[in-house]
Amino acid sequence: MLDIAVLSVGISLAATMVAASFALTGALWIVYGHSPLRHVLHGCFNAGLGLPPVAVGLAIAFMFWRSGPLGPLDLLYTPAAMVFAQIIIVTPLFGSLAVIALRAVDPTLPGQLAALRVPARAQLRLLARETTPGLLAAGLAGFGRAIAEVGAAQMTGGNIEGQTRVLTTATMLDVGRGDFGTAFGYVAVLLGIMGLATGAAFVLQTRWR
């Protein structure tokens, strides 16, 4: 049980971190950049909100099958393949919410800070403080989506005991086996993890204010 929970959290956190670094870069460009292409990326982020995880899982599994283009890497049915899939699932969600968070900041604020001759480093710090609560919410949403997701996790991980079994796929397996008690146990752990993550995000958000 513990190793399954740890793997779930590890995969989801790693995917959320990587997705957040991509998506935050993209979101900063969308909000503060000038190229018209940034609207295309924004459109991709928004469209990606509806990206079905099973579609992502199938595409990643197809790539990583031994018969697929990335087969020689021998990554299918490994946590790495699961992280790949979750990154693709989480990036648009985080990006879309990050754009909202960044836009919530008064657009004249950078100009005002510059006019007040606030040093560049302090400007960044102030802007970061303004946007951090929104970005934390985006991170929480991304983490929640990754850890709650089952279709892509099953297809890319294969639900292998001791290797790629995570809370959601373990739940499906035990429901399939008719072992509902164990399945409820996994679900309880999953809910507990989300509760802890929500609490942690709340504490961080209030501290940043």
Place this chain on the structure above:
Amino acid sequence: MKHVMKPAAVFFLAAILVATPPAHAAGPAVVLATTTSTQDTGLLDVLVPAFERATGYRVKTIAVGTGAALAMGERGDADVLLVHAPKTEDAYMAKGRGLERKLVMHNMFVVAGPPGDPARVKGAATAVQAFKRIAAAKVPFVSRADDSGTNTKELEIWKAAGVAPHGPWYIKSGSGMADTLHIASQKAAYTLTDDGTFLSQRATLSLVPVIEDAKDLRNIYHVIVVKPIAGRVGNLAGAEAFAGYVVSPAGQHLIATFGKAKYGRPLFSADAGAGDGP
């Protein structure tokens, strides 16, 4: 915040890489494609770790239907298959995608249905007769409809019964054996199941066996070593070792005793050497 995130991200990525056990010196993990019935009964939880301990190979077990397992073998996405649809396997071997095929074990299929037996199936001598009665009474029947070995067997029986099943009484679950049993139980429907999965699930089902030990209900499992495709990742030696292990005295003993303690009788009969691997 970024200063916190970066080391954390690196840490978790590293943790995941470390958590992935290193490949065996003798090659990548052996991919075993097998059926949901072997996983749902829990047999693989016993057999695979014993094989890993005995040989040092690492196994990735992917539980799908027999049809999907054979497709994985055909693409070279699996090294070894443990499947139970002899006719489909014949076709697979004829395509040259298997190096060897060995008889491993069998259990029996069971026609399970609601305790009231609304289609009056009890007393039928064969599954074919039973299916005829179910179709005539139009009592709900849940089909796996997933190209699994059990589904293949079910379609063979319908064919032999001269019935092309369709209509609202014929429910296609598209799910594994245990899931399908629960659907049948909830809908008070008949279904075809292997007795291993049925026994392991029976406590949570309101279904009874209506036809058992009919001679047309034998469920035979073979292990197939997939012919590798040149240039692809694979582990032929590991596949041969696994096939050898399941038919070895040690592997056969595990199979022949599996489930005895929990269900009062074994779920599978070990058959290696008893007959042919065609």
